[in-house]
Amino acid sequence: MSNSPATIEDVARIAEVSIATVSRAIHLPEKVAVSTRLKVAHAIALTGYTPNANARSLRLGKSNMILVVAPDIGDPNFSSILVGLENEARAHGYGVLIGHTQNDAQRGVEYLKFFSSNQAAGMILFTGILPFGHQTMTARLPPTVGVFEPVFNGGIPYVGVDDLEGARKAVELLIAEGHRRIAFIGDARNRLAYVRRRMGCEAGLDAAGIPEASRIVLDGDGTIESGRLAVDQLFLRDTLPTAFMCVNDQTAIGVMLGLTARGYDIPRDFSVTGFDDVPQAAFMQPGLTTIRQPRGLIGKHAMQLLLQLLSDTEPAQTEILLRPDVVVRNSVGPPRRL
Amino acid sequence: MSNSPATIEDVARIAEVSIATVSRAIHLPEKVAVSTRLKVAHAIALTGYTPNANARSLRLGKSNMILVVAPDIGDPNFSSILVGLENEARAHGYGVLIGHTQNDAQRGVEYLKFFSSNQAAGMILFTGILPFGHQTMTARLPPTVGVFEPVFNGGIPYVGVDDLEGARKAVELLIAEGHRRIAFIGDARNRLAYVRRRMGCEAGLDAAGIPEASRIVLDGDGTIESGRLAVDQLFLRDTLPTAFMCVNDQTAIGVMLGLTARGYDIPRDFSVTGFDDVPQAAFMQPGLTTIRQPRGLIGKHAMQLLLQLLSDTEPAQTEILLRPDVVVRNSVGPPRRL
DNA sequence: GGCGTAAATGTAAACCTTTACATGAGAAAT
DNA sequence: ATTTCTCATGTAAAGGTTTACATTTACGCC
Known part of the structure; x- marks a missing residue:
């Protein structure tokens, strides 16, 4: 009243x-x-x-907010993970605060104030690197869970997809179609996720008995542009691959654009696979065959793990790897007879 | 120490x-x-x-958080506006809290607790509709600013793009190429933004003296699928348009996919325009000519407006319309000679 | 009836700020 | 020299919760 x-x-x-x-x-x-x-x-x-949540947080010395820090909110992988995170958080009475660093450590430090001012209880990290200057590294971090790729520097629990298995599935798909000369277009940025995908690829090639000599590895930076570039570089060589296995969908899209621009047909002339299953993958012409990251689920598990950390329950496991699924579309076919 | x-x-x-x-x-x-x-x-x-932000908020009775409510975080329009919002908020010491309703009023009501518990000071609304049940409608709302499209029910300030002008630019582009039979693929959901785009289209056709008789209007629901469907429906008619002006990019992409699937070439056989300039538009084959929403700017202005509201400064204006730009790619050409 | 015990409830302190009001000191004005 | 004013600072209350500790009540048992 x-x-x-x-x-x-x-x-x-x-x-x-x-x-x-x-x-x-x-x-x-x-x-x-x-x-x-x-x-x-x-x-x-x-x-x-x-x-009154403020009075409560003040008394308890603990807030009911989780800070989600991503290098770039616009990343196509970001939003659906965020949905998973948010749903799980809300179900437990937590709110989700967002921050983006644009890969700028200075920005990362700014977000630390949410912890020093008691406005956030824990953190979900999208970057594979702690987005903080080294001076703050020594200060103890708030409870943190990495998502999507392991956090490079600092024993932080992590939820992601089994990159190794995913990459292996992709390469096996290509091999099953009959490809023997497969180029792996990687990502030179030193992220564990990318390294693992490359290892998965090589494991698959090893298992199929494909000689090292016929393998091609090229490193980009995971952008569409770098995929295009990789195609240009490969066409300077004398022997071409029949298939491109790309470290992520962005790269794969770049490769497809590069090949199409040169007048080739996919999958008749070349096969291409990606990794991630970003929304765009479905709308390429042809549709991109790729490995799906179960993004909603990743978010859900990551938030669960963080909430466990916050409630002082010893978490069941500190590294959760989800099973990646192959999404078959039309960018893979048998190699062209020469 | x-x-x-x-x-x-x-x-x-x-x-x-x-x-x-x-x-x-x-x-x-x-x-x-x-x-x-x-x-x-x-x-x-x-x-x-x-x-300590909690003690401060408790004492002041005001928090430094802004709740951003969107129907769907995954919407390609969402993320870049969010970036604009967040940058502006952070610059003024505010944090951004996010919520998504999935068009579910029940969900919307859940987010109201952030206000009743004093955890958020204001709200940015992405939906064109207040996402709350009618019972709460009567309770006074927190300071709120609509984004991207006007809020249907409740005199709320709003920041968006000038849909009318944008649509007009698109249709003028088509007319300049020589098109006379232009189909407008609209969105039946009763959103003011969509209505305005249709009005802009008709204004352009009027100005060019194109008779009502040769106009075609079809309504979908703004999804890729509905764009595809519109093509199917049009092909049942005796007279086809030479160009498709679509209410948004998703619809345009659907139209392009539909036309391509039927073996037509864009822009040789048909021209297509969209609206929004979602990231995907650039990577269609051919690239989609569309109207850009300056999303970062929209977010920035919306947050500025909200912060003015919060500081009790009478805001300069309560409706800000930004200028939309034409993004010319390759989906528009002269009509095919019959 | 007296005692011990357990269960239910109350009292008051603490969490950390902000700010109205009080205090004090020094300068200016009389 | 006294009064008045201004400026800088201090004191203490208030904001809404949670919870350790104290108190009350009820009950069972000897």
């Missing part, structure tokens, strides 16, 4: 109990008699009371 | 002043003598003090 929001005191007055009892009725219901519990519930309904 | 974070009291002790003076030195520096200001600054540097 009053115009300012109801406080615990209003509830206590109406329920004719002390504020302590109200607080207990909410947070430790088993500690309060059923009859009073009912009175309190009624008073809460009557007043529309919602606990 | 101590392991728990420094409080204002620690700073006061070191600076040999009272906590009130420290607070003033921070927030009202002109009220404190230069010499003490220096002592305080030194003590802050020494302790690494950051004000």
